[in-house]
Amino acid sequence: MKPSRRSFLEATLALPVFLDPASSFAATAPRAEVAASKDSSFDPWVEIHRDNLRHNVLEISRRAENRPILAVIKNNGYGMGVANVAQLLEPQPEIFGFAVVKLHEAISLRDAGIRKPILLLGPFDEQNLEDAVARNIMPMVYTPLGPAFDKIAAKMQKPVPLHICIDTGIGRVGVPYHQAAPLIRELASRKSVQIQGTMMTFTEDPEFDKEQLRRFHETCSALEKDNIALGKKHAASSFTLFQHPEAFLDMVRPGMAIYGIYSENEFRHAAIMDLRPAISLKARVIYVKKLRRGDSAGYNRAYIAKDDVWVATLPVGHTDGWPRNAALSHDKGAKVRINGELYPVIASVSASHCILEIGREERVKIGDTASFFDWQPGSRPEDVSESCGASVYDLTMHLNPLLPRRIV
Ligand SMILES: Cc1ncc(COP(=O)(O)O)c(C=O)c1O
Numbered sequence: 001m002k003p004s005r006r007s008f009l010e011a012t013l014a015l016p017v018f019l020d021p022a023s024s025f026a027a028t029a030p031r032a033e034v035a036a037s038k039d040s041s042f043d044p045w046v047e048i049h050r051d052n053l054r055h056n057v058l059e060i061s062r063r064a065e066n067r068p069i070l071a072v073i074k075n076n077g078y079g080m081g082v083a084n085v086a087q088l089l090e091p092q093p094e095i096f097g098f099a100v101v102k103l104h105e106a107i108s109l110r111d112a113g114i115r116k117p118i119l120l121l122g123p124f125d126e127q128n129l130e131d132a133v134a135r136n137i138m139p140m141v142y143t144p145l146g147p148a149f150d151k152i153a154a155k156m157q158k159p160v161p162l163h164i165c166i167d168t169g170i171g172r173v174g175v176p177y178h179q180a181a182p183l184i185r186e187l188a189s190r191k192s193v194q195i196q197g198t199m200m201t202f203t204e205d206p207e208f209d210k211e212q213l214r215r216f217h218e219t220c221s222a223l224e225k226d227n228i229a230l231g232k233k234h235a236a237s238s239f240t241l242f243q244h245p246e247a248f249l250d251m252v253r254p255g256m257a258i259y260g261i262y263s264e265n266e267f268r269h270a271a272i273m274d275l276r277p278a279i280s281l282k283a284r285v286i287y288v289k290k291l292r293r294g295d296s297a298g299y300n301r302a303y304i305a306k307d308d309v310w311v312a313t314l315p316v317g318h319t320d321g322w323p324r325n326a327a328l329s330h331d332k333g334a335k336v337r338i339n340g341e342l343y344p345v346i347a348s349v350s351a352s353h354c355i356l357e358i359g360r361e362e363r364v365k366i367g368d369t370a371s372f373f374d375w376q377p378g379s380r381p382e383d384v385s386e387s388c389g390a391s392v393y394d395l396t397m398h399l400n401p402l403l404p405r406r407i408v
Pocket of ligand 1: 072201257263
């Protein structure tokens with residue numbers, strides 16, 4: 001019977017530990033211990049580099065001339081684990097607080113003991129709002145929710161702190177700037193509401209950003225003239241940190257720069273901030289073999305060996321967050337570091353595997369650690385992004401949340 005794709009994948013996954021005589025693990029590990037294992041030591045993992053994270057925060061603070069940093073840690077802390085990142089960042093005095101999109105992330109931060117301010121950028125219903133406020137989580141508001149705040153404030157016996165979001169052109173969330181004044185006046189007039197911040201998001205179109213900032217200033221000044229307190233004004237993402245110092249306002253609000261990754265490749269060479277990647281994806285080689293000239297690799301025989309060549313199989317695929325387009329095509333493709341050398345990803349990236357071309361010599365062995373991206377030049381996330389077109393946001397945020405996170 002022809003094996004199905006599923007049975008093929010299961011069979012290959014089982015091979016390295018039990019069948020390969022070259023694996024020292026297979027030779028030495030007692031059966032009882034293997035049976036007790038929950039995860040394979042060959043499984044991929046994500047590393048979080050504490051010192052790099054700290055360094056990046058200091059760099060951002062220097063660039064923002066000591067303005068407070070509202071750290072965007074949405075989408076599982078850009079792949080690092082939302083609570084991990086918050087716990088590492090919270091002790092740094094430069095960090096004012098945290099912004100997330102999903103309510104469950106905000107709640108998990110409080111459950112993990114995070115005490116600094118948390119801003120919820122995502123949607124909520126009235127019950128969600130009450131649950132959030134009870135945990136001292138601030139909502140981002142742009143609709144007429146005054147009556148809901150009255151109810152919650154009466155119950156809590158204190159006004160509800162919140163941030164207002166103004167849409168100056170991104171068209172996503174936020175009250176349109178030309179309709180913002182009446183909404184903000186109405187909210188500010190309520191005893192139940194305490195406006196602690198007012199924010200906007202740039203489209204990151206350098207020319208239009210200037211017009212967006214003008215709209216924001218115009219809207220805010222008109223309200224401030226009438227003594228409406230808007231709290232801390234903030235707009236600056238990582239892109240803005242590089243492009244628009246005039247938009248740093250009262251507080252900056254970066255995500256990607258905190259994790260040490262340049263959101264645009266051109267910023268790497270701008271000498272504005274020295275960012276050090278604080279996240280790596282790693283795994284151990286599960287199989288090494290020699291393909292003969294004409295042998296194929298990958299679904300649809302995506303790779304045909306032009307000569308005899310050694311290849312290595314890694315237990316990392318698109319289900320782990322490694323992009324499908326990392327495999328070499330038209331001379332472009334990501335490279336993976338093993339023992340200091342970079343090897344191209346070939347064939348196709350399947351759900352749980354990818355294959356590297358090692359070359360004429362057998363230069364790697366089963367069990368060697370492979371780094372899919374890390375902080376080293378040549379294997380930074382930006383290098384992977386440049387080589388295969390995957391966005392650095394996808395590389396980090398699409399990392400499977402179930403992969404183990406190790407803080408180093
Ligand atoms: C509202 C808002 N502010 C700030 C950020 C941080 O952006 P970046 O990771 O590019 O710094 C994001 C992320 O997309 C965002 O949605």
